Amino acid sequence: MRIDDRATLADLACGAAFLGSGGGGDPYYSLLLAEAAFARSGGFDLIAASDLDDDALVAPCGWIGAPTVSVEKLPNGRETVTALRRLEQLTGRKIAAVMPVEIGGGNGLAPFIAAAELGVPVVDADGMGRAFPESQMVTFNMRGLSACPSVLTAACGSLAVIETQDNLTHERVARGLSVALGGIAHMVEYPLTGAQAKRDAIQGSVTSAIAIGAAIRHARAARRDPFTALADALKATGLYPHCQTLFDGKIVDLERETKGGFSIGKVIIDGFGDGGRMEVLFQNENLVARQDGKVRAMVPDLITIMDRETADTITTERLKYGQRVKVIAAAAPAMLREPAALAVVGPAAFGLGHDFTPIERLNQGEGA
Amino acid sequence: MRIDDRATLADLACGAAFLGSGGGGDPYYSLLLAEAAFARSGGFDLIAASDLDDDALVAPCGWIGAPTVSVEKLPNGRETVTALRRLEQLTGRKIAAVMPVEIGGGNGLAPFIAAAELGVPVVDADGMGRAFPESQMVTFNMRGLSACPSVLTAACGSLAVIETQDNLTHERVARGLSVALGGIAHMVEYPLTGAQAKRDAIQGSVTSAIAIGAAIRHARAARRDPFTALADALKATGLYPHCQTLFDGKIVDLERETKGGFSIGKVIIDGFGDGGRMEVLFQNENLVARQDGKVRAMVPDLITIMDRETADTITTERLKYGQRVKVIAAAAPAMLREPAALAVVGPAAFGLGHDFTPIERLNQGEGA
Numbered sequence: 001m002r003i004d005d006r007a008t009l010a011d012l013a014c015g016a017a018f019l020g021s022g023g024g025g026d027p028y029y030s031l032l033l034a035e036a037a038f039a040r041s042g043g044f045d046l047i048a049a050s051d052l053d054d055d056a057l058v059a060p061c062g063w064i065g066a067p068t069v070s071v072e073k074l075p076n077g078r079e080t081v082t083a084l085r086r087l088e089q090l091t092g093r094k095i096a097a098v099m100p101v102e103i104g105g106g107n108g109l110a111p112f113i114a115a116a117e118l119g120v121p122v123v124d125a126d127g128m129g130r131a132f133p134e135s136q137m138v139t140f141n142m143r144g145l146s147a148c149p150s151v152l153t154a155a156c157g158s159l160a161v162i163e164t165q166d167n168l169t170h171e172r173v174a175r176g177l178s179v180a181l182g183g184i185a186h187m188v189e190y191p192l193t194g195a196q197a198k199r200d201a202i203q204g205s206v207t208s209a210i211a212i213g214a215a216i217r218h219a220r221a222a223r224r225d226p227f228t229a230l231a232d233a234l235k236a237t238g239l240y241p242h243c244q245t246l247f248d249g250k251i252v253d254l255e256r257e258t259k260g261g262f263s264i265g266k267v268i269i270d271g272f273g274d275g276g277r278m279e280v281l282f283q284n285e286n287l288v289a290r291q292d293g294k295v296r297a298m299v300p301d302l303i304t305i306m307d308r309e310t311a312d313t314i315t316t317e318r319l320k321y322g323q324r325v326k327v328i329a330a331a332a333p334a335m336l337r338e339p340a341a342l343a344v345v346g347p348a349a350f351g352l353g354h355d356f357t358p359i360e361r362l363n364q365g366e367g368a
Numbered sequence: 369m370r371i372d373d374r375a376t377l378a379d380l381a382c383g384a385a386f387l388g389s390g391g392g393g394d395p396y397y398s399l400l401l402a403e404a405a406f407a408r409s410g411g412f413d414l415i416a417a418s419d420l421d422d423d424a425l426v427a428p429c430g431w432i433g434a435p436t437v438s439v440e441k442l443p444n445g446r447e448t449v450t451a452l453r454r455l456e457q458l459t460g461r462k463i464a465a466v467m468p469v470e471i472g473g474g475n476g477l478a479p480f481i482a483a484a485e486l487g488v489p490v491v492d493a494d495g496m497g498r499a500f501p502e503s504q505m506v507t508f509n510m511r512g513l514s515a516c517p518s519v520l521t522a523a524c525g526s527l528a529v530i531e532t533q534d535n536l537t538h539e540r541v542a543r544g545l546s547v548a549l550g551g552i553a554h555m556v557e558y559p560l561t562g563a564q565a566k567r568d569a570i571q572g573s574v575t576s577a578i579a580i581g582a583a584i585r586h587a588r589a590a591r592r593d594p595f596t597a598l599a600d601a602l603k604a605t606g607l608y609p610h611c612q613t614l615f616d617g618k619i620v621d622l623e624r625e626t627k628g629g630f631s632i633g634k635v636i637i638d639g640f641g642d643g644g645r646m647e648v649l650f651q652n653e654n655l656v657a658r659q660d661g662k663v664r665a666m667v668p669d670l671i672t673i674m675d676r677e678t679a680d681t682i683t684t685e686r687l688k689y690g691q692r693v694k695v696i697a698a699a700a701p702a703m704l705r706e707p708a709a710l711a712v713v714g715p716a717a718f719g720l721g722h723d724f725t726p727i728e729r730l731n732q733g734e735g736a
Contacts, residue, residue, distance in 0.1 A: 158537055160545075161529040169526055172548045177528075180544025181537075 001124070001207070004043035009034050009109070011213030012206070016108030017313035018216075018230065018328075019209055021302040023263075023285035024105020024131030025063050025070045026315055033077060034109045041116035047097065049125045049203060052194030056096035059084055060127055061114065061188045062107035064135060064152070064174055066263040067284055067317040069183030070106070076155045079186035080114035083151040086159065087188050090149050099123040099197065101138060101189065103205040104131025104285070105315060110186070125201035127190065129239060129333035130302050133262055133284035135174055136167040137345045139335055140190040143200040150174065150189035154181035179261045202333050208237035216311050226311035227326060234330050242331035242360045246289055246296045247271060247278040248308060251323045256316070267305070267319050269327065278327060280305065282316045287350050289327055297329035297359045298352065300336040300345045304328050329359045369492070369575070372411035377402050377477070379581030380574070384476030385681035386584075386598065386696075387577055389670040391631075391653035392473020392499030393431050393438050394683055401445060402477045409484035414574060415465065417493045420562030424464035427452055428495055429482065429556045430475035432503060432520070432542055434631045435652055435685040437551030438474070444523045447554035448482035451519040454527065455556050458517050467491040467565065469506060469557065471573040472499025472653070473683060478554070493569035495558065497607060497701035498670050501630055501652035503542055504535040505713045507703055508558040511568040518542065518557035522549035547629045570701050576605040584679050594679035595694060602698050610699035610728045614657055614664045615639060615646040616676060619691045624684070635673070635687050637695065646695060648673065650684045655718050657695055665697035665727045666720065668704040668713040672696050697727045 003009060013031040016024065038044070052058065061080055063070065084095055095118060098111040103126040115122045127138035135147065147170040148163045160177055164170040170189075178185040192200070215233035219226040231243040249271040256265035262283050269278045276292045286303035289296045297303050305314045308326045336345060337358065347354040371377065381399040384392065406412070420426065429448055431438065452463055463486060466479040471494040483490045495506035503515065515538040516531045528545055532538040538557075546553040560568070583601035587594040599611040617639040624633035630651050637646045644660045654671035657664045665671050673682045676694045699705075704713055705726065715722040 156533060156537055158530070158532040158541060160531070160541065162526070163528070164526040165524060169524055169549075173526060173528065173545060176544045176548025177541060180540045 001046040002043055003046060006035060006038065008210060009038060011210045011217060013109055014213030014216055015209030015211065016103055016105055017315065018212055018304050019108065019302065020104030020131040020313065020315060021285045021304055022282055022316040023067055023133060024102055024107045025067050026317065027106045027109060029074065030106035030109035034112045037113040037116040044112050044115055045121035046124050046206060047121040049123050049197045049201060052097060052123065052197055054193060054195040056194035057091060057093045058097050058099055058123060058192040058194060058197045059087055059095050059188050060099045060101040060190050060192065061111050061186065062101035063110060063184060064187045065178040065184030066258045066261055067315060069258065073155065073182055073184055075186070079153040079155065080110060081117050082159065083153045083186055083188040084114055084118060086151045086161065087191060090161065091191065095120055096194065097121050097123045099201065100126045100206065102126055102128035102131045103209055104128065107131060108206070108209055122206065123197055124206040125197060125203045126205045127201055129202035129205050129336060130300070131285050132345055135171045135187070135189060138190065139202060139341070140192065140196070140200050141167045142341045142344050145190055145192070145196060145200060147189045149191070150187055152177050152185050152187045154185040156181065175261045183258065183261065202239070202335055204237065204239060208239050211237060227328070230311060230328070239333045240302070240330045244329045244359055244363050245326055246329050247275070247291060247327040249275055249278065249325065251319060251321055251325060254319055254321055256319070263317055265316070269325060280327065283350065284316065286316065288347065288352055288354070289329065295354060296362055298347045298354055298356060299350060300332040300341065301359045302330040302332060331359055369414040370411055371414055374403060374406060376578060377406060379578045379585060381477055382581030382584055383577030383579065384471055384473055385683065386580055386672050387476065387573070387670065388472030388499040388681065388683060389653045389672055390650055390684040391435055391501060392470055392475045393435050394685065395474045395477060397442065398474035398477035402480045405481040405484040412480050412483055413489035414492050415489040417491050417565045417569060417571060420465060420491065420565055422561060422563040424562035425459060425461045426465050426467055426491060426560040426562060426565045427455055427463045427556050428467045428469040428558050428560065429479050429554065430469040431478060431552060432555045433546040433552030434626045434629055435683060437626065441523065441550055441552055443554070447521040447523065448478060449485050450527065451521045451554055451556040452482055452486060454519045454529065455559060458529065459559065463488055464562070465489050465491045467569065468494045468574065470494055470496035470499045471577055472496065475499060476574070476577055490574065491565055492574040493565060493571045494573045495569055497570040497573050497704060498668070499653050500713055503539045503555070503557060506558065507570060507709070508560065508564070508568050509535045510709045510712050513558055513560070513564060513568060515557045517559070518555055520545050520553050520555045522553045524549065543629045551626065551629065570607070570703055572605065572607060576607050579605060595696070598679060598696070607701045608670070608698045612697045612727050612731050613694055614697050615643070615659060615695040617643055617646065617693065619687060619689055619693060622687055622689055624687070631685055633684070637693060648695065651718065652684060654684065656715065656720055656722070657697065663722060664730055666715045666722055666724060667718060668700040668709065669727045670698040670700060699727055
């Protein structure tokens with residue numbers, strides 16, 4: 001697929017924002033950078049992983065850090081390309097294609113900028129099917145692949161090559177680096193073969209994001225309900241087969257701090273009428289939504305807070321008192337609900353003290 | 369010079385401990401590792417920088433982190449060699465010699481272990497002439513050389529290559545990494561040419577440390593006062609031309625915390641009889657000694673707290689309530705008192721709010 005119009009890029013940004021589950025970085029700056037790359041290059045090539053040679057070198061990339069920092073500290077624009085070139089030096093090979101390490105948020109667009117400059121395609125797949133706060137929360141780790149060598153670059157021109165014995169230590173090291181470098185950095189990690197990209201990535205997530213964004217855009221233009229369009233589009237992707245509007249209300253309280261390289265906090269939403277109260281906890285991404293003490297959705301299922309009129313996604317760093325919002329949950333891709341995956345991205349991995357229950361069972365009988 | 373007996377190694381550990389000014393890492397474990405390397409290799413070659421080819425590759429190495437951690441978290445013993453081999457890969461060249469990045473504390477012995485394994489000599493020079501808490505506080509930085517590429521290794525087997533645009537950012541990145549890796553890591557940094565080692569390092573500091581240790585050992589054996597022997601030995605080195613016993617008393621209070629990758633605190637010493645009270649502030653190393661409000665010594669001059677009977681150096685992480693101690697100050701090597709050096713390692717660089725005044729002026733008329 002050739003992306004050769006700005007509307008498709010904007011659809012991708014809109015869909016990726018939803019899939020970010022509140023995180024993945026604000027898509028606004030990524031969209032600006034992608035549009036600039038688009039203006040220079042005239043377009044981007046998106047290919048299916050199945051089109052890759054089995055021994056091709058595929059480079060997943062994205063930003064690591066607190067989204068609260070990313071909206072204030074701008075990139076220098078060269079981070080991704082510098083890191084990819086270094087990966088080529090380290091491996092002695094040419095990169096055949098790039099891939100978002102996570103489709104969610106700004107990270108869904110991040111590889112397009114580098115792809116245009118390197119003249120390589122973007123693979124229609126990613127390692128999370130959404131966004132997660134920690135770098136080991138990726139299908140490649142669940143499938144036993146190594147994050148290393150990874151290359152971390154920052155706006156100040158710093159670069160670090162990281163090699164660790166395990167992926168959790170890699171996350172600790174990369175996180176410490178991102179904090180030392182001002183709270184946000186770019187990372188190329190989990191260098192894949194084409195065969196691994198076919199087997200261990202979540203397929204079709206980039207085109208899914210585009211379809212979600214397009215559905216919302218078309219609904220707005222036709223003055224149809226964008227939330228209905230969103231639910232239909234999610235189901236049509238096949239990746240996100242269930243969708244629920246969990247709550248409709250006004251933000252009445254917000255706690256948020258930037259701590260340990262993350263944006264951590266809690267938002268309280270009061271329902272309209274006698275709708276009760278919903279609490280959503282987040283660590284970069286929304287992790288669990290509880291209504292009057294009852295869990296309505298939890299990781300790895302997606303929980304996204306959206307403007308109740310426009311269906312614009314409100315990422316965790318953009319939450320504010322008084323916003324009128326809907327809380328939307330979507331079923332995570334099947335690969336994230338496998339037992340090996342739940343050990344890495346299930347509620348227990350976040351210390352939440354719940355066993356994972358899918359949204360379609362938690363909210364049985366309540367339609368989209 | 370060939371170091372072919374264990375007594376000389378012990379002298380080096382003793383002298384380096386004094387020159388550490390309270391820091392540089394506990395020399396005990398470094399001595400054990402050096403003795404093991406000695407047992408395997410039969411000895412170490414120590415050469416003058418002037419013996420190096422101008423284009424030789426010289427690798428300064430040492431440990432970065434909080435000394436409080438280093439006494440509890442042991443190295444795996446391969447950190448230095450792994451990092452040096454990686455530096456050879458990165459530069460495509462063989463390392464001709466290694467050098468302590470700082471002569472003070474355990475770091476004065478660190479390169480000997482790797483030297484034995486690589487079959488290269490140690491250069492009789494270092495980058496600090498003592499120990500300092502931060503990696504940019506080194507003569508190589510004062511003379512405009514770059515710390516990069518540096519290689520950081522940790523006991524868990526992790527490795528990171530760091531490249532930054534400036535040496536202060538390098539320190540921030542390396543410090544963040546050392547914290548993420550458990551509080552202590554090994555670093556090979558400021559790769560030098562032979563010409564730079566001749567011009568920009570402090571010459572003769574390794575043999576000075578050996579001479580200081582030997583003087584204390586001989587004094588103890590002959591039941592002479594070790595502090596007199598220390599003062600004479602310091603003057604004889606030519607590097608440390610002045611020495612003062614600032615204070616003699618008992619530790620009555622101690623504040624110490626491990627924060628931001630450093631061991632930070634303050635020790636209070638009450639004088640015997642009507643000797644007043646001395647306060648010594650430290651950040652890994654002792655930074656300033658004040659007696660009843662009057663500054664008696666400050667960085668970059670050396671301030672070392674020693675057991676008042678044995679003249680054993682008590683590093684900042686070994687300070688305890690009740691210890692009977694002498695506080696000894698020594699003039700820093702001339703290279704550290706130049707204006708460009710004072711900007712990096714003078715009291716203002718530590719936020720101390722004093723202009724640098726040498727100990728020989730602060731304590732005029734008070735003999736050693």
